[in-house]
Amino acid sequence: MAGILAWFWNERFWLPHNVTWADLQSTEEAAFPQAEDLYLAFPLAFCIFMIRLLFERFIAKPCALGLKVQANGPQKAQPNAILEKVFTAITKHPDEKRLEGLSKQLDWDVRSIQRWFRQRRNQEKPSTLRKFCESMWRFTFYLYIFTYGVRFLKKTPWLWNTRQCWSGYPYQPLMPDLHYYYIVELSFYWSLMFSQFIDVKRKDFGIMFTHHVVAVSLISFSYVTNLTRVGTLILCLHDAADIVLEAAKMANYCKCQKLSDLLFLTFAVVFIVSRLGIYPLWILNTTLFELYEALGNFPALWVFNVLLMVLQVLHCLWSYLIIKAAYKAISKGKVAKDSRSDVESSSDEEETVPRSKAPHSTVATNGTSGANGTNGYLTGATSSEEH
Secondary structure: OHHHHHHHOOHHHHOOOOOOHHHHOOOOOOOOOOHHHHHHHHHHHHHHHHHHHHHHHHHHHHHHHHOOOOOOOOOOOOOOHHHHHHHHHOOOOOOHHHHHHHHHHHOOOHHHHHHHHHHHHHHOOOOHHHHHHHHHHHHHHHHHHHHHHHHHHOOOHHHOOHHHHOOOOOOOOOOHHHHHHHHHHHHHHHHHHHHOOOOOOOOOHHHHHHHHHHHHHHHHHHHHOOOHHHHHHHHHHHHHHHHHHHHHHHHHHOOOHHHHHHHHHHHHHHHHHHHHHHHHHHHHHHHHHHHHHHHOOOHHHHHHHHHHHHHHHHHHHHHHHHHHHHHHHHHHOOOOOOOOOOOOOOOHHHHHOOOOOOOHHHHHOOOOOOOOOOOOOOOOOEEEEOO
C-alpha cells in the first residue's frame, strides 16, 4: 500500500519543477494543505447527512405543511392480482401485444390497463412533501455556503485579479477560513454522492453522479496540490445558480406557479451566464493560460484542466436542457413539465377516450393528469447540484 501511495503521489507528477512534498509540510510559521486533511470530510459528510435528516423532519416538513404542500404521494392503483404479477415479475411497461392480451383476459379496455400501469409506476414515486423537504435542505445549504464564500472571497486579492491565484504558488499559506470552506464543500459533495441513491430519482441520475465524482476529484486534488485559490472561485461560482433552482422547485411544490416560472427563468439566466460565460472566460482562462505562464508545464495541470473541461461539457448538456425548458416557458406562457419529472401524467386525449368495458375501469382511470403540473426543474450542483 505504501508503494502504491508513493507511486500515485509522485512529486514530479503533482508539483511544479524543483518542488517537493517536504516543501509543503506545515510548520509553526505557516500551514499548508495536507492530504490527511481530506479524511476529515468523511465524518463531516456523515454529520451533514444527519443534520439534513433532522432539518427535513423538524424544520422543512412543518414549513411544507404550513404552506399546504401535498403530503400524500401519487394516487394508488386499484388492487389487481393479475396486473400486479405482470408489473412485478415481467414488465412495468407492457407492449401493445401484452396490453391486448391483458385486455381480453380481464375484460378491460386497453386505455384502462395503460392507466393502471402508469398509476402503479407512480405509486413508487416520492410524495411532493418529500421533494419539498429535499429542496428546502439544499436551498438552505447552498444559501449558507454561497454567502460564506462571498464574504470570504471579497476580502481576497484573487477575486479581483485571477493572476493572484498563482502569485507565490505553491508556497501559499492555508488560511483557516479557506480550510473550512474547502472541507465543508467536499463533505457536502460526498454526502450528495451517497444520498443520491436514496434521494428522489431523476432521469439525469448518471449525469449528476458523474458531476459529483468530478467535483469530489477536483476539490481533493486541488486541495492537496494547493490550487485552493482558484478552487474557491469555482466553488462559489457554482453555488450561485443552485440557490435559485431549489427556490424554484419549492415554489412549484407549493403550487405558486407564477413565482416558480419566474424563478426558473431567473435560474436559466444565472446558470447560462455563470457556466457558459463567466466559467470559461474567468476560470478556464486562468487555469489554461495564466497558470501555464506563471508556472510552466507539469502533468498535474493536465489532470486539473481535463476535469475542468469535463465539468464544462456537463454545463453545456444542462444548458441545452435548460434553454429547451425556458423556450417552452416563453412560448407557452408557463414553464413546461420538467423532462426529468419523476411522476408520469396522462394526456388530455387519453382522458377523453370512452372506457367501454368492465366497471373496474371506472376506478382505474383516475389518473394523475394535471394534478402535479411541473414536478421539478433541471438540476445544475446540485447540483451540483449541483457541480
